[in-house]
């Protein structure tokens with residue numbers, strides 16, 4: 181039986197990865213600070229532990245895992261990354277996790293570590309035109325990420341690549357571009373635009389406004405979580421190590437994303453553009469390299485993923501409303 185270690189298994193992408201590996205018949209050990217927020221884990225063993233601590237990480241590598249997925253990080257959407265209030269924690273927490281993991285894996289002879297980097301590594305100067313952002317893998321240098329989170333990702337992806345070069349490890353690095361779908365954060369301050377907009381629409385009454393940060397003309401592309409998992413697994417099982425973009429090419433403005441969600445909901449709502457943390461002006465995935473190396477790229481439409489996500493978040497909103505004292 182094949183075995184996998186999933187770090188950050190209580191989180192959004194880690195939880196989906198555990199499900200996928202279980203459906204393939206793997207024995208899975210999951211690790212996180214917390215159990216999954218939205219239901220039971222399917223992991224065979226779930227360790228609650230702090231990956232910043234070497235006495236926690238060392239014993240996790242007591243066997244030769246066929247695949248190790250490193251998703252644990254201190255992360256969130258624009259409301260968490262771009263206020264400046266969390267920068268020291270983001271850098272320190274995530275860097276120390278990665279320093280521990282790669283060293284433990286190397287010391288125990290566990291080679292196949294997948295690292296989830298981010299589109300946030302790309303230079304701000306190439307993402308100022310919302311209609312023509314440049315995010316090809318080789319455009320990353322000279323480095324100038326727009327967030328401290330991006331700097332930590334760049335440091336860590338270089339570290340994993342250096343363990344490949346110096347110690348013959350087989351680490352893989354993917355740069356995820358804004359992943360969305362059911363079981364992701366949808367409230368509390370760490371949620372990203374797709375989930376935040378679904379929540380705002382689900383909570384709104386007909387004839388009212390929903391608030392959108394910025395003028396809404398900033399662009400992004402969003403990748404449905406199933407395709408993120410597929411791309412990650414394909415990279416893990418290939419002879420290519422990356423770094424490579426795992427993202428969608430379907431770029432959309434945030435106002436148009438909000439209009440799409442409103443249409444899905446069937447409500448009659450308008451947009452109110454307000455001041456808020458915005459990040460880069462435009463960003464989308466360049467998929468030439470992933471297609472060249474893996475003969476694959478994501479293909480599902482944004483609309484299909486948003487329909488599933490809205491349905492799930494609307495149910496969460498309904499359940500949360502039912503729990504309020506006056507209901």
Ligand code: NAD
Nearest residue numbers: 188190191192193212213230231252253296298356358359
């Ligand atoms: P998430 O926040 O849902 O999951 C991360 C998990 O890591 C959380 O469950 C958290 O409890 C856990 N964690 C944090 N610190 C820990 C610690 N010290 N010890 C143990 N566990 C700890 O985030 P996600 O969306 O699932 O993202 C997974 C990975 O993908 C992260 O590395 C993230 O930076 C990267 N990524 C995600 C996106 C996205 O759009 N979701 C985009 C780019 C990169």
Ligand code: GDD
Nearest residue numbers: 256257258298299357358371372373376392393457458459
């Ligand atoms: N989160 C959020 N909430 N964003 C909003 C909202 C809202 O209510 N309204 C408008 N936006 C705008 C933000 O201002 C930003 O310009 C855009 O929507 C996208 O915001 P996010 O989805 O929160 O984050 P991001 O795309 O800037 O960065 C995310 O993607 C990276 C990878 O592509 C983050 O999740 C990073 O952690 C991730 O690495």
